[in-house]
Amino acid sequence: MSGGAYKISTDLRTNERIRAREIRVVDGEDGSQIGVIPLKKALSIAEEKGLDLVEVAPQAKPPVCKIMDYGKYKYEQAKKAKEAKKKQNIMKVKEVQMSIKIEDHDFNVKVNMAKRFLKNKDKVKVRIRFRGREMAHKDLGYELMDRFAEAVSDLGKVSSKASMEGRHMLMFITPISDK
Known part of the structure; x- marks a missing residue:
């Protein structure tokens, strides 16, 4: 207590x-x-x-x-x-991982996964991992993050914009409350 x-x-x-x-x-x-x-x-x-x-x-x-x-x-x-x-709703953080070379079908699978998490009122952490020379193409990572945020915009809003942490680009999406 x-x-x-x-x-x-x-x-x-x-x-x-x-x-x-x-x-x-x-x-x-x-x-x-x-x-x-x-x-x-x-x-x-x-x-x-x-x-x-x-x-x-x-x-x-x-x-x-x-x-x-x-x-x-x-x-x-x-x-x-x-x-x-x-x-009381305890918000959990669920993670979705991608690479910048992700195919359209795989991207849609990740979007649907994130939507399911958002419907359950969980926060979603989107991670793009960069390998080797991919680090030179951060702009592709930002484009992918924007595309992802747009795809789930009906259920969630970006709470922390895409940013680099080492070899990973992170973005957080929180569910839109019905209240």
């Missing part, structure tokens, strides 16, 4: 762990304020209802406590965190 909002829920003080003498008490069932009362009285009210006294705002003066079922609260928080994690 690395998110700040979720960490708070595990550090809440409950029942006898609450240190303040006087606390502001809120009824967890209907959200009504019971008022500022001594800790012992709040604990007895919670015990009568068969619920827990949970310190929800320890930094407040006096600290705010809620009468609720702590086990159920923790379960709900864990469920919310799990849902939030599920909705």
Whole structure:
């Protein structure tokens, strides 16, 4: 649990762990304020209802406590965190490699592969490797990269233009979000 909002829920003080003498008490069932009362009285009210006294705002003066079922609260928080994690899209980087002597059919196969990656909301790294004397023809590499970017422009946009790194030319294409 690395998110700040979720960490708070595990550090809440409950029942006898609450240190303040006087606390502001809120009824967890209907959200009504019971008022500022001594800790012992709040604990007895919670015990009568068969619920827990949970310190929800320890930094407040006096600290705010809620009468609720702590086990159920923790379960709900864990469920919310799990849902939030599920909705989060982790973008992976997929790589497509070519050479500057690539044939048209092979080029189309690479384009279709990149389109499939972009549909899955993955980032695509396009790499052209230069061998031997091919390094003298970087202009052909840039033309090939432009052609590739144009071919996948309906699904992705170039996030980092073609650039040389040693004997490789790299370009990154990110998926176009629907939002």
